[in-house]
Structures are given as structure tokens and as C-alpha cells.
Amino acid sequence: MRTFWGLMRAYWLSDRWKEAWTLTLVIAALTALSSKADVWFTRASAELMNSISFFHDAANVTPVQTLLGNAALLVFLVVLKDAGITGIRNLVSTTLHRKWRGWVNGRFNDALLDGNHTHFHAQHGSPAAAAPDNIDQRVQESIKDMTAGAIGLAMGAFGVATALYFLGGELLRNSVAVKGLDFLGDYGTAVLALIAVALYVPFNTWIAVKLGGMLERLNIRMQKAEGSYRGELTTFLRRSFHVAASKGEVVQKSMHNRLYDDIDTTWSCLNIINTIYMGFELVYNFVGARIVAYGPGLVPFIHNGLDLKGYLTGSEQINALIQRCSYFIHVMPAIATLRANSQRVTELANAIENVQHPQEFYSQTGRSDFRYDRQNPVFGLTIQKLELTHQGEDATPFLSAANLRFRRGEWTFLKGESGCGKTSLIKAINGLWPYGRGTIVFPDGARSFYAAQEVKLQQVSLKQLVCLPGTENDHSDAQVASALYKAGLGDFISHMADESRDGKIWDQILSGGQKQKLVVARIVLQQPGLLFLDEATGALDPEGKIAFHQAIRDNCPDVTVISVMHEAVAPRSLAGAEFYHSVVTIADGIATKRPLVPNLPVELTTILAHPKPVEERWLKFPRRMKQK
Known part of the structure; x- marks a missing residue:
């Protein structure tokens, strides 16, 4: 568990692999089902919008029943997808989170509290191998947030793959020719849709990665600052009597203010980057949902190559595909936090490994x-x-x-x-x-x-x-x-x-x-x-x-x-x-x-201090001692 990927896969290769893989496969199946439900949802959504558009059409003999039926079907699919599939997946994923975190926490506790006194040696770092700060924070908060972030990221990545399969397949089946791109045949709108997604999503993902890198560095700084402040508060409360007896409140207050200033400065920078990211994400979502998604089918719709229902259905499916493929953009702050937490955990794992042979460890900086x-x-x-x-x-x-x-x-x-x-x-x-x-x-x-x-x-x-x-x-x-x-x-x-x-x-x-x-x-x-x-x-x-x-x-x-x-x-x-x-x-x-006792051998001193009779021990003395 000394590298990011080693840490990520250790639980699935441990003696608890059956538990880990069972929960993982259930989550994967529910994620695939959720992506399939997106196809049903886009169809039902388009049917509802179509029934509204043709409500007054003379050919529509049952407008109210059609409208209510499509609305009821859409509500049913929303409940099935969000309350059913997504809800059950959340329960299974949080169970996996709890199990994985417990396993990692147990491994670190076993490693720190071994007969080698690793917890002691790990805190005596040197310029060659610096001691990890705030070990308590790393074992608790960092492991908890890291495991949660990794599971969420994995579910999102698998969701992208299943979305490409189901929604991409649906776009291909419903694709029509585009005027001016006749050489593409009936795959015209599908190709345009995939090109639009391929151009729009990766470029904006690159921007998100750059902002995410800044968030990662600030998250690490924030964790260190928070850990130092919390550690000092804990130490202060343990020595509260000594601070009171020495009337050291002013000095203690100054120390707290200095440590919190570091938190406040880092927090300010973190808020600025988060605000920039939030604005970027809102603009990205609007352009993707209202411009990019509705663009590929617009030309065929104008030339009557698509009816309104087909146009709306295709646009909703492109929008759903963009949203799925934009998962990394939506969770980039979480990815930044995941990387920060994993770095904190792997640093601790490396520190533990470095002190498994204490003399070799200390020999790096002295004899x-x-x-x-x-x-x-x-x-x-x-x-x-x-x-x-x-x-x-x-x-x-x-x-x-x-x-x-x-x-x-x-x-x-x-x-x-x-x-x-x-x-x-x-x-x-x-x-x-x-x-x-x-x-x-x-x-x-x-x-x-x-x-x-x-x-x-x-x-x-x-x-x-x-x-x-x-x-x-x-x-x-x-x-x-x-x-x-x-x-x-x-x-x-x-x-x-x-x-x-x-x-x-x-x-x-x-x-x-x-x-x-x-x-x-x-x-x-x-x-x-x-x-x-x-x-x-x-x-x-x-x-x-x-x-x-x-x-x-x-x-x-x-x-x-x-x-x-x-x-x-x-x-x-x-x-x-x-x-x-x-x-x-x-x-x-x-x-x-x-x-x-001066001038007396240790054996005689032992006799004088021992409660047993002197004669009993005197008989055991060498002759040279008796002569003295």
C-alpha cells in the first residue's frame, strides 16, 4: 500500500477478496442498470414533450389520456431509477465504503502497533525521511475520505462506459442522414453527436484537471493546517493545568491564532478556486445541455429529416451522454480531495515501511x-x-x-x-x-x-x-x-x-x-x-x-x-x-x-539488604570474600 494504485487494489487482493468483489459486482450491475434506465427516461421524456406539442393536433383523439399516461410513465421511471436503482446502489456502495475503510484502518493499526514499536519510530523522522505529521488525522479522516472518493470515482467511470454503450447504441439506432454529409449515410446525426461530445467534453475536462490540480495542492495544505491546529488543541487540553499554573494563556492564545491564520489563508485560496470552478461548471452544463446537445439534430429537423419527437429524443440522449461523460468534470473537486487524501495515506504507509528495520532507518542520519x-x-x-x-x-x-x-x-x-x-x-x-x-x-x-x-x-x-x-x-x-x-x-x-x-x-x-x-x-x-x-x-x-x-x-x-x-x-x-x-x-x-556501600563487594551488600538470614548466604561465599 505504498503507492496510489497499490493502495486502491490491496483490499480486493486481500483475504477479504470475496466480500470486496461481491459488493463491487453488485454496484457494477446496478450502475449498468442505471445507464439503461437513462435510455428509458430519455424516451419517456421525449414522449411527454411530444404529447404536449401535439395536444391540440386534430389527429390526437385522446390528448388528456396520452399526456397523463406519458407523465405517469416518466414519474414511474424517475422513481425506479432514483429511488430504486440509485438508492439501492447507494446502500451497497456505502457498505463497501464501510468495509474497505475498516480493512485499511485495521492494516494501519496493526502496522503501527506492532512489536517493533513502529508508532514510536515513525514519529522520529529526519531530513532523509521526514516523520509524517498528524498521524491520527491520516488514519481516520484521510482514509475515510479516500475510500469514499475512490468508490464514487470508480462508479462514475463505469457509468461513463455503460452510458457510451447504451446511449451510444440508442443514438446509432435512431440516427438519420444529414444534408451536406450524405457520405455518412444514415449515421449522420450519430457521428455529429459523437464528434460534438468528443470535442466538447475532453477540452473542458483538461480545464477541470488544471483547476483540480490547484484544488489538490490546497487540500493538502488545508489538511496539514487543520491537523496542526487540532493537534495543538489536544495537547493544550492535556496540559491545561500547567498553562493555568504558569498563567500562559496569552502565549497559548498567540500560538492558536498563528496556527489558525494558516488555516484561514489556505481556506481563502481554496474558496477562490472553488468559486472559479463552480462558475466554470455551471457555464459548461448550460452550453452542453442547451447548445451542444441540440446542435447535431438541428439540421435534419430543419430539413424535415427528423420529426419533433425524434429531434427531442436524440437531443435528450446526447445531453444524457454529455452528462455521463462529464462525470470527471463534475467530480474534479472530489478527485482532487481523493488524490490529496491518498497522498497523505501513502506517505504514512511509506513511513511505516521505512522504520521496519529501525537501525537501518536511523543509520541514514547518524550512527x-x-x-x-x-x-x-x-x-x-x-x-x-x-x-x-x-x-x-x-x-x-x-x-x-x-x-x-x-x-x-x-x-x-x-x-x-x-x-x-x-x-x-x-x-x-x-x-x-x-x-x-x-x-x-x-x-x-x-x-x-x-x-x-x-x-x-x-x-x-x-x-x-x-x-x-x-x-x-x-x-x-x-x-x-x-x-x-x-x-x-x-x-x-x-x-x-x-x-x-x-x-x-x-x-x-x-x-x-x-x-x-x-x-x-x-x-x-x-x-x-x-x-x-x-x-x-x-x-x-x-x-x-x-x-x-x-x-x-x-x-x-x-x-x-x-x-x-x-x-x-x-x-x-x-x-x-x-x-x-x-x-x-x-x-x-x-x-x-x-x-x-563503600568498600564492600556487591555480594556482601546484597546480603545486608536481603531479608534472609546472613548465615544462609555467608556459607555460599568464596573463601577470598570471607577473608575480606
């Missing part, structure tokens, strides 16, 4: 040479020759770590000045830092859990929030209730099945501290082997921080913890025991690891 491996879980987590940089081939490393090893069950406190790279180190370990090099070897079979400082909750049930990253079917209600209780959120156990309370979602109900307790419940439930805490206790008071750590210590005895905190000293238990066994200090761009 990205990370290697991730697995080893026996006994050896824990190992980091070797790690260097983190920013974008750029010659970027200087801002953080280096020659050799860091984190044993199973070891708790490590990561400290350093703000901006030294603590969070970047954790991101790199988890494959979320783009530039640099090094080797990260994970314990085989160990699950990782990354807890960030800011907790954003999705609009799902409380049980599902606790079960993340799994689903609510992975754990029983009793297990989730136990995890909530151990995390200090026992008061919410009775609301596990609720997505909201008092009209508010959980993200609005829970305080910052409660959200971080919810993270503890997830950790207790998931039992990860590796736990990364990125300032995950920032919203808790000192007692809350101790309870946070104690809950993990009591319920996850073998977990390896690497934690970033702003505190100069790592928290201790209420009994004064150390939670952490070691500390990684980042200074001058170098990360070094040492035992938390």
Missing part, C-alpha cells in the same frame, strides 16, 4: 549500531562498549559505558546530574534510543518492564489497566484484586470492571501518586525479570516511595531493578535496610558502577 543478544539468565544483564550519540555521522558520544553487569536479583540506583543521559541509557537498553553503538545482552527468558515517570492511562477498564501489557483475559479477577491490594489501591477493587466513574475515565480519576501505585500493581501482577524505573516514584511522598519499593521487594524477589531517581541517596526500608545493592554514576559522560 546506529546496537546489538541485542541473549545469554544464560544466571549472568543477568550485560552492557558492553556502549556509546550514545545524537543525530549526525560525526556526533560525539555524550554517554559511554565500557562494561556494566547487572546480576539477577540486583537492584541498581542510577544517578547523575540532570541531562547527563540517565533516561537515555535506559531507553538504549530497551531499544528506544536511535543513535549510538554497543552490545546489550539480556538474560534469556526474562521479561522486561519499563515504568516511566509520567503515566498515561488508556480508556479501558481498571482491570485491563492493571493487566497491561497483556490483556484482561490473561489474569483472573482474584489475581488482579490481589495486585491492587498489595499496591495500596484496595479501595478500587470493586470497580475493576469499570471504564469510568462519575463520567470520568481513570486517567482523570486517579492522582499522580495513585497512577504510580497502579504501576506497582502491574509489576506485582506481571512478575518481570528486568524492571526499569525511570523516575517512577516522582509523584510519591517519602513514605509512598518506601512503600513502592517495599511492595516490589516483597512480591518480586528475583527481579533485576535499574532505577533513575532525582534523590542523592537511594531510599531505604522502614527498618533501615538498603533496597539497592549498587549504584551507577554518570559523570563527565562516563557511566561507572560500584557497590552502594
